[in-house]
Amino acid sequence: MLVGFGAERLGADMNRLLALLFHQGVLDEQFLQLQQLEDETSPNFVSEVVSIFFHESEKLLTSLRSLLMMVEGDHDQDHEGGLEYGKIGVHLNQFMGSSSSIGAKRVRNVCLAFRAASDHHNRHGCLRALEQLEHEYCYLKNKLHEFFQLEQQKVLAAGVRYPMNHYNNNININS
Amino acid sequence: MKVEDVSAGGGSSATFGREFFPSGLRVLAVDDDPVCLRLIGHLLRRCQYQVTVTNHALEALKMLREKRNEFDLVISDVNMPDMDGFKLLEHVEFEMDIPVIMLSAHSDKELVYKGVTHGAVDYLLKPVRIEELKNIWQHVVRKKKTGGKRTDSSSLTNKVERDGNGVVVGGVGSSESSDANGRSSRKRKDQDDEDGEEEDEDSDGGGENEEGGNQKKARVVWSVDLHKKFVHAVNQLGYDKAVPKKILDLMNVDGLTRENVASHLQKYRLYLRRMSCDKAMGIPYGSKDGSSYPGIASSIDGFDEFRSLTTPGRLSTYQPGGLLGRLNSSSGLTLRGIASSGLLQPTNSQALLNSSITTLGQQVQQPSLLSTAQTPGRFSLSQCKPNFVLVPSIGGVTSTSGNSMLLPNSHHTRGTFGAQPAALSMPSLNRDSFDVGIQHGPLSPNLLDSSRCNGSWENAIQLPKFPSNPLGEQFGHEPSLPVRDCVPSSSSQIANIDFSSASLGPPPAAAEMTGQVGLIGNAIEGFSNPGLTNSFGGMNSMDSLDQVSFDHGMDQGRSFDGSSSAAGQLSDGVSPSGFEVDKSQNGFIVDSSSFDPLDDMVAAMLKREQNEGLIIDGDFGLDAYQIGSCI
Numbered sequence: 099m100l101v102g103f104g105a106e107r108l109g110a111d112m113n114r115l116l117a118l119l120f121h122q123g124v125l126d127e128q129f130l131q132l133q134q135l136e137d138e139t140s141p142n143f144v145s146e147v148v149s150i151f152f153h154e155s156e157k158l159l160t161s162l163r164s165l166l167m168m169v170e171g172d173h174d175q176d177h178e179g180g181l182e183y184g185k186i187g188v189h190l191n192q193f194m195g196s197s198s199s200i201g202a203k204r205v206r207n208v209c210l211a212f213r214a215a216s217d218h219h220n221r222h223g224c225l226r227a228l229e230q231l232e233h234e235y236c237y238l239k240n241k242l243h244e245f246f247q248l249e250q251q252k253v254l255a256a257g258v259r260y261p262m263n264h265y266n267n268n269i270n271i272n273s
Numbered sequence: 274m275k276v277e278d279v280s281a282g283g284g285s286s287a288t289f290g291r292e293f294f295p296s297g298l299r300v301l302a303v304d305d306d307p308v309c310l311r312l313i314g315h316l317l318r319r320c321q322y323q324v325t326v327t328n329h330a331l332e333a334l335k336m337l338r339e340k341r342n343e344f345d346l347v348i349s350d351v352n353m354p355d356m357d358g359f360k361l362l363e364h365v366e367f368e369m370d371i372p373v374i375m376l377s378a379h380s381d382k383e384l385v386y387k388g389v390t391h392g393a394v395d396y397l398l399k400p401v402r403i404e405e406l407k408n409i410w411q412h413v414v415r416k417k418k419t420g421g422k423r424t425d426s427s428s429l430t431n432k433v434e435r436d437g438n439g440v441v442v443g444g445v446g447s448s449e450s451s452d453a454n455g456r457s458s459r460k461r462k463d464q465d466d467e468d469g470e471e472e473d474e475d476s477d478g479g480g481e482n483e484e485g486g487n488q489k490k491a492r493v494v495w496s497v498d499l500h501k502k503f504v505h506a507v508n509q510l511g512y513d514k515a516v517p518k519k520i521l522d523l524m525n526v527d528g529l530t531r532e533n534v535a536s537h538l539q540k541y542r543l544y545l546r547r548m549s550c551d552k553a554m555g556i557p558y559g560s561k562d563g564s565s566y567p568g569i570a571s572s573i574d575g576f577d578e579f580r581s582l583t584t585p586g587r588l589s590t591y592q593p594g595g596l597l598g599r600l601n602s603s604s605g606l607t608l609r610g611i612a613s614s615g616l617l618q619p620t621n622s623q624a625l626l627n628s629s630i631t632t633l634g635q636q637v638q639q640p641s642l643l644s645t646a647q648t649p650g651r652f653s654l655s656q657c658k659p660n661f662v663l664v665p666s667i668g669g670v671t672s673t674s675g676n677s678m679l680l681p682n683s684h685h686t687r688g689t690f691g692a693q694p695a696a697l698s699m700p701s702l703n704r705d706s707f708d709v710g711i712q713h714g715p716l717s718p719n720l721l722d723s724s725r726c727n728g729s730w731e732n733a734i735q736l737p738k739f740p741s742n743p744l745g746e747q748f749g750h751e752p753s754l755p756v757r758d759c760v761p762s763s764s765s766q767i768a769n770i771d772f773s774s775a776s777l778g779p780p781p782a783a784a785e786m787t788g789q790v791g792l793i794g795n796a797i798e799g800f801s802n803p804g805l806t807n808s809f810g811g812m813n814s815m816d817s818l819d820q821v822s823f824d825h826g827m828d829q830g831r832s833f834d835g836s837s838s839a840a841g842q843l844s845d846g847v848s849p850s851g852f853e854v855d856k857s858q859n860g861f862i863v864d865s866s867s868f869d870p871l872d873d874m875v876a877a878m879l880k881r882e883q884n885e886g887l888i889i890d891g892d893f894g895l896d897a898y899q900i901g902s903c904i
Contacts, residue, residue: 128400131400131402131403132312135315135316135319135403140315143315146311147308147311147312150307150308150311151308154306154307154308188352188354191352191378191379192305192306192352192378194378194379194399195306195308195309195350195377195378195399196306196308196309198378198399198400199306199308199309199312199399199400199401200308200312200400201400
């Protein structure tokens with residue numbers, strides 16, 4: 099009973115968290131689409147995709163930062179900066195694609211602004227955008243971690259989708 | 274989407290075999306972003322497709338080549354590190370001829386355009402939704418159906434690329450034309466070998482450049498050279514006897530259709546008619562004939578403008594406002610023609626005027642267009658698509674541009690006049706060029722009182738140069754007076770008008786008229802640079818057109834403020850000056866080539882004027898803006 103109750107509460111917590119994230123514009127409906135893609139054949143689809151996203155994003159952020167550090171200043175040696183900015187653009191492109199694919203709306207929007215600054219070779223603007231991007235990404239990551247933890251706990255608590263049947267039998271009281 | 278046959282091998286559609294099935298459709302997805310790849314792979318599986326994913330484009334190509342017949346569709350990202358998505362697209366199109374869908378996080382128009390022209394069957398934006406993927410099998414069906422006529426799209430692509438850019442794009446189309454034979458034969462062989470598909474391979478090469486019946490209309494860019502040839506052909510045949518077919522033959526240009534020539538000929542005729550109308554109006558500028566018809570440089574120049582005007586994608590011909598659209602279609606002439614035709618169209622002038630006036634308000638945006646277009650001064654005209662020209666572009670905004678408009682070419686001036694009601698611009702012009710006492714400037718619009726306009730406008734128009742002057746004068750005399758009043762008296766005073774005072778007066782009323790008058794005034798101003806007789810000459814041709822237009826406009830532009838008195842006055846005032854001008858102009862009219870120096874001067878003037886205009890100094894500056902705002 100307690101477990102079941104816990105599962106319910108966890109579920110509620112998860113929903114509340116999601117609602118908050120939606121409200122804040124951190125996530126958008128694409129995230130829901132991801133959730134809908136979860137089924138018996140791919141029960142952890144969302145967390146898997148999100149993990150890939152985290153992994154890729156951290157690589158991208160590192161690259162972005164190092165590229166920006168390489169750019170000397172605004173408008174000097176345009177060709178040099180141009181190269182870096184070009185690469186920055188490429189990274190941002192990927193970042194935009196991946197963030198929009200999982201529904202990370204705010205991250206994607208910052209990428210947009212970042213891209214605009216990069217197009218104009220605006221180093222200062224890029225730096226600010228990068229900081230903001232890192233901030234948004236961190237926030238998203240923390241929240242999604244929290245979300246998945248809740249999910250895991252809920253699964254444990256409810257034991258409904260737990261793949262091991264004997265567990266279900268034991269914990270069946272909850273449903 | 275219904276899954277009719279679960280097994281991939283089965284096939285209810287006899288025609289296409291198993292490949293037809295949405296279910297079991299064999300899709301290859303390529304994306305370097307693992308997140309998207311994972312997602313899209315999953316989505317595709319949800320659609321019951323048979324999915325292969327890879328994050329390397331080269332790998333994908335290899336797979337496609339090795340298992341040529343094992344894929345029905347490819348979905349590929351646009352930006353990939355190892356190979357550009359478009360390149361992959363081309364390869365697949367050529368070698369395998371299976372549909373390719375592009376995928377991107379950006380919806381940049383250029384990218385989408387590129388994708389389409391390179392032969393992609395669709396262009397999806399990330400994040401991709403399952404609904405979009407559920408229907409992608411349609412592309413396979415379509416491709417199969419039109420497999421034999423694949424060249425159509427390619428040829429279209431080719432044509433579009435060529436016409437649009439003047440260069441044959443190295444896209445699918447062009448490559449096809451060059452490699453088609455080789456590829457098609459190879460393809461045929463492959464197909465025969467593999468599954469004896471019924472696709473018939475045409476040799477695309479020949480078909481690419483020919484006018485395909487299914488080709489959508491690809492726009493032909495009438496370059497200067499092309500137009501020269503055209504005019505030359507027309508002249509050879511004789512204007513009356515010039516028929517599209519013969520012209521086409523004489524021109525001997527590849528890729529040109531009879532229809533292209535026919536429509537161009539129609540525009541040319543309208544242009545010439547307008548020129549002769551102007552002449553008939555008694556406008557002293559005989560330049561029209563000289564300049565326009567004989568295919569003289571002026572006409573060619575005109576056509577440049579003409580061309581630019583009619584060039585699709587340019588502001589001019591396809592004005593948002595109905596007015597412009599109308600103008601464009603009718604005139605299709607150089608700015609000059611457009612301006613005049615647009616405004617003047619006898620039939621529509623009134624409406625046009627009204628609309629132009631109304632569009633003034635709307636024009637605000639356009640003026641910017643104009644302005645931008647016009648900055649170079651000369652270009653503005655031509656570039657100012659008729660829209661601008663005709664529409665009394667927002668006085669304020671266009672004023673500067675208007676000025677520029679005026680100057681560049683006589684041809685243009687016409688247009689500018691029409692377009693630029695920017696009498697406002699005139700103010701700036703006026704400063705410099707108030708040689709002519711004609712103050713057509715902003716005031717002109719007001720003055721353009723319909724009643725007076727008819728006759729007076731002609732005169733007034735003749736004084737294109739005067740526009741600035743009139744304004745100046747008017748303003749000078751009676752700051753508060755609507756231009757009208759000033760005009761008569763001031764007209765004779767060519768002195769640089771002190772627009773400052775007068776300018777403000779008429780603006781509101783003049784705004785409307787300005788458009789018309791302004792144009793003239795502007796034109797005049799542009800040319801009225803002291804000693805710029807050439808300008809006048811140039812103006813002449815323009816003016817005459819403009820004048821004609823204005824005249825019409827005037828008549829029909831009753832809708833404008835009934836500043837008939839003003840207009841009348843203006844015209845009166847103008848006339849005398851006009852004649853003066855005429856003389857000088859006449860002298861210059863003959864010399865159509867004078868436009869060039871004129872243009873330079875105009876450009877210089879414009880610059881100056883623009884600066885002045887921009888600096889809301891004096892009244893004119895204000896006027897310009899006022900008028901604009903009034904509108």
